[in-house]
Amino acid sequence: MFLVSKIFWLVAQPLSLAFLSLLIGVLLMLARFRRSGGAFASLGLIVLFLSHFTTTGPYFLQMLEDRFPRPSPPTELSCIIVLGGAFENVVIASRGGMEFNQAADRFIETVRLAKAYPAARILVSGGDGSISGAYEGDARASQGFFDAFGIAAERVIREEDSRTTFENARYTRDLLAANGLGRCALVTSAYHMPRSVGLFRANGIAVVPWPADYRTSGRVRLGFDFTQPSLNAQLATTAAKEWTGLLAYYLLGRTQTLLPQ
Numbered sequence: 001m002f003l004v005s006k007i008f009w010l011v012a013q014p015l016s017l018a019f020l021s022l023l024i025g026v027l028l029m030l031a032r033f034r035r036s037g038g039a040f041a042s043l044g045l046i047v048l049f050l051s052h053f054t055t056t057g058p059y060f061l062q063m064l065e066d067r068f069p070r071p072s073p074p075t076e077l078s079c080i081i082v083l084g085g086a087f088e089n090v091v092i093a094s095r096g097g098m099e100f101n102q103a104a105d106r107f108i109e110t111v112r113l114a115k116a117y118p119a120a121r122i123l124v125s126g127g128d129g130s131i132s133g134a135y136e137g138d139a140r141a142s143q144g145f146f147d148a149f150g151i152a153a154e155r156v157i158r159e160e161d162s163r164t165t166f167e168n169a170r171y172t173r174d175l176l177a178a179n180g181l182g183r184c185a186l187v188t189s190a191y192h193m194p195r196s197v198g199l200f201r202a203n204g205i206a207v208v209p210w211p212a213d214y215r216t217s218g219r220v221r222l223g224f225d226f227t228q229p230s231l232n233a234q235l236a237t238t239a240a241k242e243w244t245g246l247l248a249y250y251l252l253g254r255t256q257t258l259l260p261q
Contacts (some may be wrong), residue, residue: 002163005248006131012244013237014057018047050236052229055220057236062216064242065190067261068197068209077120079157079181081207082110083168083188083196084126084138093135098145103189105213107142110187111149113210121181122151125159125168137162165192165245166254169199176205189213191238195246198255 010016025041028034050056086106088099100107114122126138139158146156159175162168176184188196190211200207215235225232250258 003131005164009241009244012240014047014051014240015233015237018044018051020044021047051233052236053224053226053232055223055225055232057232057234057239058216058220059222060243061191061235061239062218062220064192064194064239065211065214065216066218067259068190068193068211070211071208073116074183074185074208077113077117077183077185077208079121079123079176079179079184080110080113080117080210081123081125081172081184081186082106083165083186083192084124084142084162085129085189085192087136087138087141089128089135089137089141090130092141098141098148102215103213106187106189107145109210109212111146111151113185113187114149114151114155120185121155121157121179122146123157123159123172123175123181123184125162125172127159127161127163127167129163165196165199166249168196169203169205172200173203173205182206184208185210187212189215191215191242194260195242195249195255198246198257198260199249201260202255 011020021040021044025037025039025044028037028040083106086100086103088101091099110122114120124139124142128135128137137160139160143153143156147153157175157179159171162171176182184205184207186196186200186207187210190213193209193211197207197209215238246258249255
């Protein structure tokens, strides 16, 4: 299932879908199927226009980010679960050091919570999610990061086997039970929180959603936007991936609702 999902997304993401539609359209027109070819080519152009020159992507990403507002600080926490996806493990493998992507806020917010709740354990869930499986996962890469901020190694529990959000929830459940932990905050990107909470609930884990890494302003409206096509395309790709994941997990019976709240 892991490889199937990776391969499917290589084809289904907006830019790949646009390219394939245009390619099929050209081939059909060359084969004198002009009407069918024109339909495919038009689909490709529509996908390109919507993803680059409208706020469709940011708008639908914002819908996910607004689903779980950050709560008031709880009186106590026994653990802080942070989902991987923030380390640039391919770069680290060749250059060393600590390199982050846009999701670095997940770990920055985790450190902030760890300082606010000094008795709470930290559970880092994230193995190598690459197709090759040749790199460190975030759970292992995070060791130096927490050391640098004075977080004692004995506070950190590392779940190094998960490659998907489904596996994050399933493997974390076992580690929480083994360590007798409950009342946990769940730290992940705000747009990723609905899918994460849905999977954790389906695995019987009650969490306090603690979103980080917001990508939108919270004031996006549907419309045209010719000022930042590359950013619009990036956000459209992120939104499409997350909505696709929500639908896939719901249809597979891995979550109880399509859009948790």
